[in-house]
Amino acid sequence: MSDQKFTAECIPVELGGVTAYTFAMPVKDLVHIYYVAVRGRDDEEGAVQRPLNTRRIQSIKDYILEGNTFFNSFILNWTDASNKVVVKNNKISFSLVSAAAQAIDGQHRLAGLEDAMEDDSSVGGRVVIVTLCIGLTTKHAATIFLNINTEQRPVPKSLLFDLFGETGNDPNHAINRARDIANQLNDEPKSPLYNLIKFPGAPRGAGKIELSTFVTALKKGFEPDGEFPKRKLKSLDHQATVVSNYFSAIKNAYVTDKTWASSSQNPFFKAAGFNGAIDFLLDKLIFKCAERGSFSVQAITEILGLSSRELLRWEDLQGQDGKTARKNVYQYLEKGMSRVIDSKDAYAF
Template identity: 40%
Template sequence: MGKISKPIKKPETIKTPFVEVSQGQTSFLLTKLTAGVLATIAYASIRGQDNEEGAVQRILNTRRISSIADFANAVGHFPNSIVLNWVNVKSKIVVKSGNLEIPIQPRSAQLIDGQHRVEGLRSAMETNPSLAELEVPVAIYQNLSTAECANIFLSINTEQKPVPRSLVYDLYGIADVELVDAAAVRARDIAIALNEDEDSPYVGTIKFPGSPRSRGGIALSTVVTALKSLVDSKGDFEQRNIFDLETQKKIVKNFFSALSQFYGERWYEPSNAFMYAAGFSGGTDFLKTKMLAYCQDRKSFTQKTMRDAFDIPANDLILQEEVKGKGGKESTLAIQERLTSFFKPNSSKVADYEV
């Protein structure tokens, strides 16, 4: 008696409403899937690593996955569509009675965009299984070639450019606390003080979103990026037990005010390198690498202590023309080196901290 073959079990399917969207010569199915379904059917096909049609993705960044998992647990907003390329030819998507019938089988759909979001959700579900029911918008293409996947990937990642960093940092001031970068918020607070306080050497010169276009001045994103490592948890300030915002603001203002004394009325002239990104970034780097330690040794972060540590001749001021044409890192380093050449620390110390 011959063996009785077991019936082949059909894969589980889900039904979901959809909209078909046509763009040029291609079309996709716009729908919603739960995070649990996405984690089952979707996978990343890595360019240069996976030998299959449609491989356009990069290697996963584990730090980014961890960050997205934390975000999913804290907030769980994912309004942008995950973009898939359905490649499972044995179990196809079926349109029936106005719905999509989608087979729930592993490795059925390549991720064109959103691989870190899917991996982050997959990681978050390990500790918070309820996230498996989170609904996520999904755009599904079917059986695209590598070239077609590349076109879509490049369209998303080059033509659809992210918003300016200055706008991101400015919005941190009003967004929910779960969404913000705490160090960026603190750096933004210092940037506001630099721009608005009457005793600041940068009053009215930091460009926030919506500011009139002008030559010179420093973008908010430059200021925040330069200051973040100073104010970050376990950053340069906290390593010296300088935690409160007011003291941090005062120290930054004291440092640049000390430099401004050598320029006098020329400080706000367009020729002054410190009125530009390279000057502010190079100056902040010098503050972090040399001036903070110098002041800590003397228990004094006053403007006078910082000013007395420099010897900058009036005929050798640091000018913007010195770094014109240099790249960002190169120009920042050039400013820092020039400040180092003028740094003439004395050996006197005082008993208690002064600010």
């Protein structure tokens, strides 16, 4: 294959002092010319990659074999000095030499394509987009790598539902939506749960509420017959805002009492307390807010009425099993609604 030449029309562009050429290329040719240079292992210019994750490769392979493709480009760095890349009249040409170009972005996708080709040779005939740089230094390669992996953020998986109006019977939609909201509330500095959700691999002491607790508690609310879609709260923004406003209303009362940040006093940082709070949100509060026509922090604050009564603390629940503590948190929050009803002197008929 090294005697074969590849030629294609290309689009040259200069970005940050680096010239790159973008063109379409068959998968079988692309997987032949690429290789991975791992930082700390390979002593060569442009070695910026991390070791391959085999689980991720398998997932990508399955994705490809289901008939899916990639619309974002594969970024390569041509390093074979003995075989020159020729660009003339907006056409790029080079020899199909094995291991001639480092993968700067897309190494797992490339490995997934290779594995998929072994099961289905037709994958090799598919066309993908390639962006090729030539002779990048490690500094330039690292700049591109860091730009892709630190400055760009993935689109929330569950946003596909908002874009296309259906989940395609995806059984994981509710889980994805709950996780996306966890990400959003944990990363937003103005969120009441900012840096309070503990993600897998987080440093010791980081976060208070386990991600698994958050997702498990909320996911039923996002299912087709869940409380959110039932009340026509279908978009990611609306759903995240409801959860955020709810915990903002709770947080405001505890901040005033100076106990919100206390792991030993705040009952909502514990699994039982958080679950009880979400049970109340899904069973009672969303309906009540929909009835009022408002999911604002003020409306939720008025319903909860926490400022006018003694706050629940974890010490009030200690010694109780998880199920009992969860129920007591639910009942504590429910008392606010009872107070609103009791305060009515008369109804309009």
